[in-house]
Each structure stands twice: as C-alpha cells, then as structure tokens.
Amino acid sequence: MSASRKKTESAIQRALVDWLASNYRHVMVQATLNENSRNYMSMGCTVGIPDLMLFWRRGGILQVMFLELKTKTGRLSKSQTGWKEAWFDALLKEKNAHYAVAYGFSDAKNILEAVLHVPKS
Numbered sequence: 001m002s003a004s005r006k007k008t009e010s011a012i013q014r015a016l017v018d019w020l021a022s023n024y025r026h027v028m029v030q031a032t033l034n035e036n037s038r039n040y041m042s043m044g045c046t047v048g049i050p051d052l053m054l055f056w057r058r059g060g061i062l063q064v065m066f067l068e069l070k071t072k073t074g075r076l077s078k079s080q081t082g083w084k085e086a087w088f089d090a091l092l093k094e095k096n097a098h099y100a101v102a103y104g105f106s107d108a109k110n111i112l113e114a115v116l117h118v119p120k121s
Contacts, residue, residue: 008071012105013051016069019109020054024116028055048079050088050099056116058096065098065115066091072104 013031020029030053033045050066057063066088068080076084088099098115102108 009051009069009074012069012071012108015105016052016108016112019105020112024056024112026056027116029053030055046083048077048083050080050083054112061096063096063098065100065112067099067108067111068101069108070101070103072107074103076101 017029017031020027032049032051032053050068052065052067052069054065054067055062068076070076084099084101091097091099100111100115102111
C-alpha cells in the first residue's frame with residue numbers, strides 16, 4: 001500500500017472516530033493496529049483484521065461491528081479477504097454482529113447510521 005493511500009485511510013479513520021464521538025457517545029470504538037510490524041504481531045495484532053471495532057447495547061444486548069475502511073478506490077488485501085471469508089461472513093448470520101467495508105468517509109457514515117439506527121445520545 002502506498003504511503004499516500006495509507007495517509008488517506010488514516011484521515012478517514014480519524015474523521016470517523018471524531019464524528020462517532022460527537023454523535024454516538026454510547027458507542028465504544030476500538031481501533032486495531034494492522035501494521036505489518038513484528039512488534040505489533042508479537043503483541044497479538046493480526047494482519048487482515050478490520051480497522052475499527054464498535055460496541056454498543058441495543059435492548060440490553062451487546063452489539064459489535066467490525067468496520068474496514070478504504071479510500072473510494074481502495075481494495076481489500078488478500079489477508080483481509082481471507083478473514084472476511086473465514087470469520088466475518090458468518091457474523092452476518094448473527095443478529096448482534098455486523099461487518100462492513102466502507103469506501104470513504106461518507107460511505108462509512110452512511111453504513112454506521114444504518115446499523116446504529118438508534119437515537120443519538
């Protein structure tokens with residue numbers, strides 16, 4: 001991945017985290033460190049895991065969402081596709097688990113608004 005694309009994906013992520021903090025305070029957001037660094041890998045990070053994990057309660061039931069962020073022209077890497085097929089497709093069958101790939105800030109915002117669809121706090 002080029003440095004400029006990574007920088008753009010980072011900017012999308014920062015903007016999205018700020019937007020969530022301003023509009024959905026009941027949602028806990030956790031970023032993953034998905035760098036190909038031996039130091040990160042030895043600490044439990046795994047290549048291919050989505051960029052953000054979101055947690056909130058709906059009707060007393062814990063909800064979880066895994067969100068992969070891409071630029072508008074970005075594509076899933078082979079490791080991301082592997083994780084999607086191995087784990088995240090199964091999540092779509094669960095009522096309290098969600099997975100999506102968002103292409104740009106607006107797409108991510110629209111996806112989250114649709115999934116969260118609860119009153120903003």
